[in-house]
Amino acid sequence: MKRNFSAKREAIYQTLASTHSHPTAEWVYERLKPKIPDLSLGTVYRNISVFREMNLIKSVGVVNGQERFDTDMSQHSHFVCTKCFKIVDVPELKNFADKNIYEYINHQCNVTVQSHNMLFYGICGDCKHQ
Amino acid sequence: MKRNFSAKREAIYQTLASTHSHPTAEWVYERLKPKIPDLSLGTVYRNISVFREMNLIKSVGVVNGQERFDTDMSQHSHFVCTKCFKIVDVPELKNFADKNIYEYINHQCNVTVQSHNMLFYGICGDCKHQ
DNA sequence: CTCCGTGCAAATACTTTGCAAAGCG
DNA sequence: CGCTTTGCAAAGTATTTGCACGGAG
Numbered sequence: 001m002k003r004n005f006s007a008k009r010e011a012i013y014q015t016l017a018s019t020h021s022h023p024t025a026e027w028v029y030e031r032l033k034p035k036i037p038d039l040s041l042g043t044v045y046r047n048i049s050v051f052r053e054m055n056l057i058k059s060v061g062v063v064n065g066q067e068r069f070d071t072d073m074s075q076h077s078h079f080v081c082t083k084c085f086k087i088v089d090v091p092e093l094k095n096f097a098d099k100n101i102y103e104y105i106n107h108q109c110n111v112t113v114q115s116h117n118m119l120f121y122g123i124c125g126d127c128k129h130q
Numbered sequence: 131m132k133r134n135f136s137a138k139r140e141a142i143y144q145t146l147a148s149t150h151s152h153p154t155a156e157w158v159y160e161r162l163k164p165k166i167p168d169l170s171l172g173t174v175y176r177n178i179s180v181f182r183e184m185n186l187i188k189s190v191g192v193v194n195g196q197e198r199f200d201t202d203m204s205q206h207s208h209f210v211c212t213k214c215f216k217i218v219d220v221p222e223l224k225n226f227a228d229k230n231i232y233e234y235i236n237h238q239c240n241v242t243v244q245s246h247n248m249l250f251y252g253i254c255g256d257c258k259h260q
Numbered sequence: 261c262t263c264c265g266t267g268c269a270a271a272t273a274c275t276t277t278g279c280a281a282a283g284c285g
Numbered sequence: 286c287g288c289t290t291t292g293c294a295a296a297g298t299a300t301t302t303g304c305a306c307g308g309a310g
Contacts, residue, residue, distance in 0.1 A: 006265060006309095025300080040267045045300060047265090062192040065275085066299070079241050088239050093231065101223065102250075109218050110255035111209050119247045120232075125240035136283085136290060155275080170292045175275060177290090195273065195300085266307080276297070283290070 011036060012047045016057060017071040022078070022087040024066040060087055061119055077117075081124035090120060141166060142177045146187060147201040152208070152217040154196040190217055191249055207247075211254035220250060 005013065015028045023031075029044045048069060051057040060068040060078050064085045070078075077090040102113040135143065145158045153161075159174045178199060181187040190198040190208050194215045200208075207220040232243040 008266075038267070042268075042301075043266055046302095049301090062299095079235065079239055079243065081241070082244075088241060090235055090239060105209065105220055105250060109209055109220060111211070111218060111250075112252045112254075112258060113209065113250045114212075114252040116248065116250045118249075120235060120241075120243045121246065122242045122244040124242075128242060138291075168292070172276075172293075173291055176277095179276090197274085262310090264307105264309090266305100268304095268306105270301105270303085272299100272301070274297105274299085276295105278295085279293095281291085281293105284288090285286105 008036065008039060008043060009047050009050070012044055013051060013056065013071075016048075016051070016069060020072075020089065022060050022068040022070050024068055026066070061117065063087065077120065079120040079122065079124070081127055082121050083123055083127040086124050086126070088124065090118075093118075138166065138169060138173060139177050139180070142174055143181060143186065143201075146178075146181070146199060150202075150219065152190050152198040152200050154198060156196065191247065193217065207250065209250040209252065209254070211257055212251050213253055213257040216254050216256070218254065220248075223248075 025044045029041045057069050057071050075092040079088040105113050155174045159171045187199050187201050205222040209218040235243050
């Protein structure tokens with residue numbers, strides 16, 4: 001894949017890709033700001049929406065009012081801690097990856113399913129011990 | 131269940147329960163405003179959060195920037211049309227209802243899963259024919 | 261010269277909150 | 286009377302956008 005990214009766009013993507021924490025736009029901004037002092041938050045938002053269009057990232061969902069992103073485009077689910085809002089990857093459960101489920105829903109509901117997003121909620125290990 | 135709701139609270143709940151459209155706070159407000167002219171949007175938001183605490187409603191998720199709610203507390207999933215943002219109920223897929231999946235994730239990820247939320251995305255029947 | 265990417269600030273959109281008044285038992 | 290609910294407006298929070306500038310080809 002040919003990617004001719006500007007320096008800032010590249011830095012934003014790399015920052016997103018550097019973590020498994022499923023960060024917010026603001027987190028990326030805060031992390032990058034010291035290295036790139038003239039970076040603006042609007043640029044982070046704009047580039048995230050570019051990445052989304054390029055299918056380089058996907059949204060995990062809105063957690064505690066902020067959208068969380070993931071550069072890992074492989075099929076997997078997420079666990080969200082309702083106390084600290086940490087997000088943990090969950091291996092995709094076989095049955096769900098099965099596209100026959102899409103067919104079933106298409107038929108059942110008269111729709112065309114293109115993707116899905118599975119979220120589990122609960123308390124993470126760290127928060128349990130407090 | 132004993133429910134001693136104020137008139138407005140009752141009206142807000144009934145409006146939420148009167149539809150399968152998985153409405154937003156604003157939709158409830160617009161729908162009720164003609165009947166209850168001195169209703170305020172803040173009251174709708176406040177009561178929705180009361181219902182949430184009482185486990186009378188759950189959030190379907192944030193769709194196109196607005197949170198969508200459902201009074202149907204039975205286990206089921208949702209389909210979201212990415213064009214018109216309609217939400218359609220999807221019958222719960224057996225395997226997911228199985229709480230052994232929670233056990234599996236608890237073990238695998240060192241968490242305590244308490245609930246889950248499954249969203250399918252795609253194009254609905256109405257939008258397909260345009 | 262042209263286009264794309266960007267900073268900055270303003271605008272937008274949704275939701276929450278403080279406060280005083282009204283409602284209800 | 287005391288606790289709950291509410292309207293209203295302001296505040297809060299996240300995100301998007303307009304505009305003019307600047308750098309790369």
